[in-house]
Amino acid sequence: MRRFFAGFAPFAGAAAVLLLPRAACAQEDRNELLSGKHRTMESSQQFAYELRFASFEPGIDTNPSLHGETPYKTAFGGSRLLFGMEFDWEALRIPNVGTLGPGFGIGYTKASGLATFQQPHANPDGTVSTTSGESTSLEIYPMYAVAVFRVDVLWRQVHVPLVPYAKFGIGYAIWRASNELGTSNYNGQAGVGASLGTQLGLGLAFNLNSFDEYSAKNFDDAVGVNNTYVFAEYTRSDLDGLGIQADPMRVGGQSWTFGLTVEF
Amino acid sequence: MSRRLLIVSTLGAAAFGAAMGIPRTALAQSITASGQVNPIRLVPDKSKTICGTDPATDTSCVSQRPVNLTPLGISYQDCVDDQWLRFSVLLSGFAGGDNVSVWASLTSDCTAITDRGGAGSVASVCWQLNAGISDPVQNTAQTYPFDVRVQDIVGNEQHPPFPAIYQPISGANACNQQGGFAAVPMYVDFVITDSENNGVSGSYQFNLNTDLVGPPAPGGVNLTAGDTLLNVSWTANSDADTAGYMLFIDPPPGGSTTTGTVGAEGSSTLQDCPDTGLPPLEAGDEADASDDSGAESDALVDGASTTDASFDASGADATPPGDAGCTTVNHGGSPRDASGSGTCYDPVLASGTTQDGGTTTVELEASTTTTVDGEVVETDAGTVEEGSGGISGVDSSYSIGVNEGFTIADKSVGNYVIKNLVNNVTYNVVVSSVDGFGNVGPPSQQTNTQGNLTCNYPAPINDFWSTYEKDGGAGGGFCSLESVGAGGESLLGVGFVFAAAAFIRRRRRNVQ
Numbered sequence: 001m002r003r004f005f006a007g008f009a010p011f012a013g014a015a016a017v018l019l020l021p022r023a024a025c026a027q028e029d030r031n032e033l034l035s036g037k038h039r040t041m042e043s044s045q046q047f048a049y050e051l052r053f054a055s056f057e058p059g060i061d062t063n064p065s066l067h068g069e070t071p072y073k074t075a076f077g078g079s080r081l082l083f084g085m086e087f088d089w090e091a092l093r094i095p096n097v098g099t100l101g102p103g104f105g106i107g108y109t110k111a112s113g114l115a116t117f118q119q120p121h122a123n124p125d126g127t128v129s130t131t132s133g134e135s136t137s138l139e140i141y142p143m144y145a146v147a148v149f150r151v152d153v154l155w156r157q158v159h160v161p162l163v164p165y166a167k168f169g170i171g172y173a174i175w176r177a178s179n180e181l182g183t184s185n186y187n188g189q190a191g192v193g194a195s196l197g198t199q200l201g202l203g204l205a206f207n208l209n210s211f212d213e214y215s216a217k218n219f220d221d222a223v224g225v226n227n228t229y230v231f232a233e234y235t236r237s238d239l240d241g242l243g244i245q246a247d248p249m250r251v252g253g254q255s256w257t258f259g260l261t262v263e264f
Numbered sequence: 265m266s267r268r269l270l271i272v273s274t275l276g277a278a279a280f281g282a283a284m285g286i287p288r289t290a291l292a293q294s295i296t297a298s299g300q301v302n303p304i305r306l307v308p309d310k311s312k313t314i315c316g317t318d319p320a321t322d323t324s325c326v327s328q329r330p331v332n333l334t335p336l337g338i339s340y341q342d343c344v345d346d347q348w349l350r351f352s353v354l355l356s357g358f359a360g361g362d363n364v365s366v367w368a369s370l371t372s373d374c375t376a377i378t379d380r381g382g383a384g385s386v387a388s389v390c391w392q393l394n395a396g397i398s399d400p401v402q403n404t405a406q407t408y409p410f411d412v413r414v415q416d417i418v419g420n421e422q423h424p425p426f427p428a429i430y431q432p433i434s435g436a437n438a439c440n441q442q443g444g445f446a447a448v449p450m451y452v453d454f455v456i457t458d459s460e461n462n463g464v465s466g467s468y469q470f471n472l473n474t475d476l477v478g479p480p481a482p483g484g485v486n487l488t489a490g491d492t493l494l495n496v497s498w499t500a501n502s503d504a505d506t507a508g509y510m511l512f513i514d515p516p517p518g519g520s521t522t523t524g525t526v527g528a529e530g531s532s533t534l535q536d537c538p539d540t541g542l543p544p545l546e547a548g549d550e551a552d553a554s555d556d557s558g559a560e561s562d563a564l565v566d567g568a569s570t571t572d573a574s575f576d577a578s579g580a581d582a583t584p585p586g587d588a589g590c591t592t593v594n595h596g597g598s599p600r601d602a603s604g605s606g607t608c609y610d611p612v613l614a615s616g617t618t619q620d621g622g623t624t625t626v627e628l629e630a631s632t633t634t635t636v637d638g639e640v641v642e643t644d645a646g647t648v649e650e651g652s653g654g655i656s657g658v659d660s661s662y663s664i665g666v667n668e669g670f671t672i673a674d675k676s677v678g679n680y681v682i683k684n685l686v687n688n689v690t691y692n693v694v695v696s697s698v699d700g701f702g703n704v705g706p707p708s709q710q711t712n713t714q715g716n717l718t719c720n721y722p723a724p725i726n727d728f729w730s731t732y733e734k735d736g737g738a739g740g741g742f743c744s745l746e747s748v749g750a751g752g753e754s755l756l757g758v759g760f761v762f763a764a765a766a767f768i769r770r771r772r773r774n775v776q
Contacts, residue, residue, distance in 0.1 A: 060732070060737070065738060067736055069736065071731040071737065072728070075727070076728065115490065115728070116731075118724040121489065121723055133487075133489050133494075134488075134491060134493060134725055138728055177732070179725070179729075180490055184727050184728070184729030184730065186729055189733060195739070247738045247739070249738070
């Protein structure tokens with residue numbers, strides 16, 4: 001049971017962030033009004049939105065219960081594109097440090113390949129093959145709820161356009177294995193499920209405003225976008241069940257994620 | 265008194281008249297169309313009409329082709345069905361000695377006597393369809409029916425009789441007169457002649473489109489197998505005549521078929537012993553390791569160098585041969601050799617053994633976007649005539665898909681999955697192209713350019729999930745979503761909408 005509650009610690013942290021007194025924000029606003037002219041033209045900043053792309057290979061084959069067998073690699077080979085998006089609420093601005101708040105992300109990836117015959121197959125041309133003409137696929141919808149901490153003090157105070165950040169929280173992925181007849185089924189066990197675990201992200205964002213601050217301010221005036229970043233992030237999701245789920249399919253994994261972030 | 269010939273029709277499809285390009289204004293002199301000139305179609309004994317009315321509500325009506333198959337044009341099927349066209353013509357103002365006769369031509373309105381093989385001509389460009397009526401002296405306009413056989417229209421197309429007399433042509437031979445697969449526009453001319461057999465002004469020309477030949481078969485047909493399914497692909501035709509495709513499969517799911525002529529009755533010699541290096545199967549091994557409840561194939565090893573496979577005549581159990589080094593599959597027909605130069609059995613009825621086609625329904629699904637669920641068409645083979653003209657040599661009862669329009673109406677698609685088949689039963693699949701008249705072209709070659717035969721047999725597979733489970737993996741459950749696909753996509757959408765909403769809200773706040 002302790003492990004169960006431990007699994008939800010990131011959620012509790014995120015909730016605490018949301019409940020922090022707004023006075024801190026007010027103080028920050030006053031400070032900014034008194035500070036340099038850079039901030040005086042800027043609209044308020046509360047949210048961030050990320051478009052995320054990664055070359056992703058789930059860690060299915062790392063499951064100890066497979067005893068070294070590699071069903072994923074056998075069926076699909078290597079990694080596939082994972083597309084995702086993340087929405088962050090920068091609920092708290094920590095003066096002279098950065099922002100802290102909850103974030104929610106969701107993504108999608110699909111791996112497909114040709115299934116193998118159970119027995120060698122005599123082809124019409126007289127050859128024999130083990131690869132069938134039927135496709136098999138695995139779809140994964142990774143989701144997560146994390147606390148996001150962005151250290152933007154370098155940009156805001158020193159004008160160095162680099163913003164390191166960290167994310168940690170709960171990861172959850174639903175998945176579906178299928179073939180051309182629909183959802184796969186083996187011995188009555190349907191190939192659908194979900195896996196729970198932790199989510200970690202460590203990244204560095206580069207502020208594109210530094211290239212043309214005048215245009216960036218106009219962009220802010222026009223549509224309210226304060227900052228635009230490109231980022232690189234080490235992402236790790238250990239969907240091993242968190243101790244409350246017995247031996248789930250480990251559809252999480254490690255990857256380098258790249259993308260675009262806008263703060264507004 | 266001016267001659268007047270009004271053509272009216274009892275069919276009320278005004279749109280058809282417009283579509284056929286009837287020159288109404290040009291008919292104003294002596295023959296005019298009322299604007300509704302669709303001929304009535306009649307079955308050979310003229311006891312029923314062929315129309316778009318539901319036969320259930322009008323017992324005098326026989327269903328015509330679907331609207332996407334040019335039901336008012338002439339197809340090969342119409343020809344071999346020996347249909348009739350009944351033109352109702354309103355004649356008025358005729359003087360004594362005037363005649364009306366009905367002619368057909370590819371190019372002419374047949375008013376010139378030389379076009380009708382008269383004096384001074386050396387050949388006919390028109391051929392007579394109906395002797396018409398003579399001396400229709402009328403004080404008041406009256407409607408006359410002119411019945412024209414479809415076979416008379418298309419049968420003399422290539423060689424109009426000379427001198428041009430009414431020369432009936434019958435049988436399937438009449439329907440094999442078109443060499444190319446493109447549609448052939450023709451004219452049905454209602455020619456008014458005087459007592460000297462000279463055409464006079466006012467003759468009415470009816471445009472009729474005919475197409476008796478199906479489009480060429482697609483090439484590059486390839487067949488790969490999966491668990492209870494076959495993937496069939498081909499190179500889409502680029503000609504303008506092709507409007508879709510039909511798939512044929514043998515044995516037809518839902519019934520058994522007689523295949524193969526090798527070996528004695530009740531058995532079929534099956535030799536498929538490529539030098540594969542495969543370990544021989546043990547006697548009695550199940551070739552079908554799946555749990556499907558369809559027909560199964562038993563793989564037997566008898567130790568002999570060659571074996572005969574005997575089929576259960578009921579089709580419920582096919583016993584293919586076994587041999588050391590042989591893959592024991594059920595080919596169900598003519599033997600193949602290891603080089604791939606053998607042939608599959610023809611997907612036509614023949615004497616020999618019986619093979620079970622499995623379930624009564626199959627599902628045909630495009631590998632791209634279109635999904636067509638259908639079932640094997642249990643048509644009476646007699647309803648689709650076979651011949652050297654437009655209809656494929658494949659029995660229609662082997663067709664997959666719905667029996668309305670095309671099985672596959674998208675000519676650009678050449679990749680489909682045939683589902684619900686029986687593992688370890690060899691199926692032969694051929695593809696025919698279909699044109700806009702419903703003419704089915706010849707079947708695709710059973711040996712494609714790669715030398716691969718277009719026959720294959722579904723077999724059990726190991727997909728990712730079964731491999732994962734067999735390897736010891738677990739998973740599933742725990743709030744899993746059965747409809748994860750739709751659910752996940754919805755979540756992605758929700759995430760995007762949520763972000764967009766927040767962004768818009770921010771913008772509004774900034775504006776205020």
